[in-house]
Amino acid sequence: MNRALRPLLATTAIFLLAYIAxxxxxxxxxxxxxxxxxxxxxxxxxxxxxxxxxxxLSGGIDLSVGAVIGFSTxxxxxxxxWAGLHPLLAFAITLVISAAFGAVMGAAIHYLKVPSFIVTLxxxxxxxxxxxxxxxxxxxxxxxxxxxxxxxxxxxxxxGRLTVIAMIMLAVFVLGIILAxxxxxxxxxxxxxxxxxxxxxxxxxxxxxxxLVYTLSSTLAGIAGIVFSLYTSAGYSLSALGVELDAIAxxxxxxxxxxxxxxxxxxxxxxxMLQGLVQTYIVFDGTLSSWWTKIVIGGLLFLFILLQxxxxxxxxxxxxxFRKS
Amino acid sequence: MSIIKKLALVAGIGALMSSTAYAEGLAGKVIGFSQIxxxxxxxxxxxxxxxxxxxxxxxxxxxxxxxxxxxxxxxALRGFIAQGVDAILIAPVVSTGWEEVLTEAKDAEIPVVLxxxxxxxxxxxxxxxxxxxxxxxxxxxxxxxxxxxxxxxxKVVELQGTVGSSPAINRKQGFEEGIASxxxxxxxxxQTGDFTRSxxxxxxxxxxxxxxxxxxxxxxxxxxDDMAVGAIQAIKDAGLKPGxxxxxxSIDAVPDIFAAMVSGEANATVELTPNMAGPAFAALxxxxxxxxxxxxxxxxxxxxxxxxxxxxxxxxxxxxxxx
Numbered sequence: 001m002n003r004a005l006r007p008l009l010a011t012t013a014i015f016l017l018a019y020i021a022x023x024x025x026x027x028x029x030x031x032x033x034x035x036x037x038x039x040x041x042x043x044x045x046x047x048x049x050x051x052x053x054x055x056x057l058s059g060g061i062d063l064s065v066g067a068v069i070g071f072s073t074x075x076x077x078x079x080x081x082w083a084g085l086h087p088l089l090a091f092a093i094t095l096v097i098s099a100a101f102g103a104v105m106g107a108a109i110h111y112l113k114v115p116s117f118i119v120t121l122x123x124x125x126x127x128x129x130x131x132x133x134x135x136x137x138x139x140x141x142x143x144x145x146x147x148x149x150x151x152x153x154x155x156x157x158x159x160g161r162l163t164v165i166a167m168i169m170l171a172v173f174v175l176g177i178i179l180a181x182x183x184x185x186x187x188x189x190x191x192x193x194x195x196x197x198x199x200x201x202x203x204x205x206x207x208x209x210x211x212l213v214y215t216l217s218s219t220l221a222g223i224a225g226i227v228f229s230l231y232t233s234a235g236y237s238l239s240a241l242g243v244e245l246d247a248i249a250x251x252x253x254x255x256x257x258x259x260x261x262x263x264x265x266x267x268x269x270x271x272x273m274l275q276g277l278v279q280t281y282i283v284f285d286g287t288l289s290s291w292w293t294k295i296v297i298g299g300l301l302f303l304f305i306l307l308q309x310x311x312x313x314x315x316x317x318x319x320x321x322f323r324k325s
Numbered sequence: 326m327s328i329i330k331k332l333a334l335v336a337g338i339g340a341l342m343s344s345t346a347y348a349e350g351l352a353g354k355v356i357g358f359s360q361i362x363x364x365x366x367x368x369x370x371x372x373x374x375x376x377x378x379x380x381x382x383x384x385x386x387x388x389x390x391x392x393x394x395x396x397x398x399x400x401a402l403r404g405f406i407a408q409g410v411d412a413i414l415i416a417p418v419v420s421t422g423w424e425e426v427l428t429e430a431k432d433a434e435i436p437v438v439l440x441x442x443x444x445x446x447x448x449x450x451x452x453x454x455x456x457x458x459x460x461x462x463x464x465x466x467x468x469x470x471x472x473x474x475x476x477x478x479x480k481v482v483e484l485q486g487t488v489g490s491s492p493a494i495n496r497k498q499g500f501e502e503g504i505a506s507x508x509x510x511x512x513x514x515x516q517t518g519d520f521t522r523s524x525x526x527x528x529x530x531x532x533x534x535x536x537x538x539x540x541x542x543x544x545x546x547x548x549x550d551d552m553a554v555g556a557i558q559a560i561k562d563a564g565l566k567p568g569x570x571x572x573x574x575s576i577d578a579v580p581d582i583f584a585a586m587v588s589g590e591a592n593a594t595v596e597l598t599p600n601m602a603g604p605a606f607a608a609l610x611x612x613x614x615x616x617x618x619x620x621x622x623x624x625x626x627x628x629x630x631x632x633x634x635x636x637x638x639x640x641x642x643x644x645x646x647x648x
Contacts, residue, residue: 026408033407041400140421140445150425161429232395232422241394279397283404286357286387290397 006311007255007304008267014300015274022277026284032160038276039166044069044231044240046169046272047224049247049254050176051217053268056251057180058213059193059260060109060116064123065221066243068098070236071131072225077139077235087145095222101127102218106211116214124244131237138236146233165227172220176265189213193260246297250275253300257308274300350610352383357405358414358602362393366579367599369647371416371441375602382606395419402426406433412452412609414602416440427451436612440601453608453619455601459495460502462576462627463548465595467503469629470544470574473592476509479543482532483515484525484556486548493517496548496576513541518552525552529559539565544572550582550594557590568592578630580643586636596628599646 023030039046048065055062072094079090101123108119154162180186188209191199200206224243229235254271256263278296282288356379363369372388379386387410389401395418405413406429413435417423420443427450430437439454470481483500486493497515504510514532518525525547533539539560547553553575560567567573567590575582578596585591608619630639 028408031407034404037400037403037407041396041403044396138419138421150428159433228396231425232399233424234419234421236395236419236421239395276400279400280404280407283357283387283389283401284408286385286389290390290392 007307008264008270010307011253011255011267011270011274011304015270015277018274018277018281022281022284026281029280029284032156032158034160034280036156036160036162036166037280038273039169040161040163040231041279042272042276043163043165043169044224044228045243045246045250045275046269047172047227048221048243049250049268049272050172050265051220052244052247053176053251053254053256053263053265054180054189054213055116055217056248056256056258057193057260057263058189058210059196060210060213061120061248062105062123062214062217063117063120063244064101064105064127065217065224065247066240066245067124067127067131068101068218068221069225069228069240069243070238071127071134072098072222073229073232073235073239074131074134074139074237075235076226076229077141078134080141080143081139087141087143091226094225095219098222098225099215099219102215102221103211105218106214109214110207110210120214128237134237135235136237138234140234141229142233146230149230150233165230168223168227172223173265173269180265185209185212190261193257193262195261246275249297249301253297253304255304255308258305350614351606353385354411354609354613355385355387355408356412356414356606356609357387357389357401357408357410359389359391359398359401359405359416361391361398361416361418363390363647364393366648367577367597368416370599370643371601373646374599375414378600378602378606382610384606391418393418395422399426402430406430406435409433410435411613413437414440414605416601417442417444420445424450436609438605438609440605448621452612453605453621453623455605455608455623455625457597457627458624459492460499461624462595462597463496463499463501464503465499465627465629466496466546466574466576466593467500467505469503469593469595469631470510470546470572471504471507473572474507474510474543477543479510480513480536480541481510481544481546482529482536482542483512484518484528484545484547484552485515486517486520486552488517490520493520493548500546512546518547518555520549520551522551522555525555526559527555528552529556530562533559533563533565539563539571542571544574547573547575550575550577550579553591553594554581554585557585561590566590578628578639578643579648580640581648583630583636583640583643586630586632587640589632591632593629593631596626596630598625598628601625 075094076090079085080087105119105123109116149164152164156162188204191204192209228240250271251268252258253274254267278293282290282292358375360372391397398418423444423446427437431450436452438452441456443454516528518528536542545556547556553573557567557573560571565571573591574593576595578594582591582594604623611617
């Protein structure tokens, strides 16, 4: 277990060092405003990444989350603006649809024995296509609830704002941590990701757990969609393009093993914050191309994959051969 | 119409005044610029012109490319606010969803200037917006044709932009307004060329065939230069001389149309200036240094270029801008 903690510690150390380095260069980065922005601006990504953590822990992958976020924003916007529903009702409908969407994907993965990569790829196309069919244009949402939520925040000392969507993300992380480490479902997910056959032999309900994992991921993507619609007060079919990949990156940088079985929800939080830090640094610098974000994240991903290889093969016999050579 | 002219006049005077009275007014100011991305040549030119203008004025420009994503633009804006910049320029990728972050900028007393596109938000959330008047661009092209052909009978074919896009609608309307006074000029055919060179050529070939090899066509009006360049190719392929047998007038003023003018194959283009930042900096200068609140909508000049305006020089000036 101690060994498994190393990637998490490494991520935290890298985040702190990077943050200190950024602050030394731009002292105004050490402010509650910037910290508040980290949370608010990455709220949708963080929520989706919690779902992704469970999927990856179980040994799968979910490529549909970005598209589900996009679909949710459009669905919410059309329900509120065209159908005249109350936002809370629109949220409920969106969550039910996204949960069902995930359950169907989970069932397809388990019963049809199709790799999750393929099933969720199909899900991605379906959701993105569906969103564009609903409305190809961006729909602005005008409702008192939206105005009130965007106006309510906790003012932190120093001018920072802890917004409602930031608090939703923090709550999702806390619940995610409890779910992963303190519940039976959580231990099933870890067991499934460790080895599906032995998990089944030990009595883990594989079918139910698989379906639940994808249901959870899609539901959280639906919540991320709600948060995204609050964030921009609009629904747009092309919103959150590629968020699934950012979420996967956050999970891996956060120390979760891509093959499943090892990892921490808390690590994912650091992974998300690290991405926010890189983006903020580039905005503060103002001369670097924003594509450097991708390059840095790519470099970090590579570093962590390497790190995991070293840490997790330490106990396997292969490691000795590796050392001798 | 007169309101737009007045606004343009006011903007022009404002720009003139600020450039004389507060010549070094923005030196050392930190200004954030959130750009949509670099999806078109014009957009890339806008970015390079903005950077050049900032350097000329001594502005410390913080540039953020949003890679076509609104969330990246919002993040960039929040980053600018946290950094405490003096002002923000933004070319918004979509029109919705800006109220929250612009309110935050307003609370932080940072003026925001919109470039090139408008948004659906209360007008008090931004200082001003700098954009071109697409109807006027079409009108300038139409008026040029009227003054060029005189009393001669003139049948025009039109290459429209992408169906339903606002530049296509507005540039068509403007051109029709421009030629409305001249009964000798009529648009005989009008089809979409999708703003692309290849579609422009294809549609022009169709026009030429339908009009007896082009004998009856006096001029072609294209909603952008790219389609005009395609049309020029089609006219040459049909054995006619573009620029003399058939007049070519278009909009945008990209380098390639000036190259065509140099070889006498294009007659006029109306500029969609990539220099949206110039008027924006002028407005910010006046606002930050003298407290002058600018007009809400600054309309950029729609300048007409003909072969008399040193096309070779214009080509050389533009080719390095990233078009």
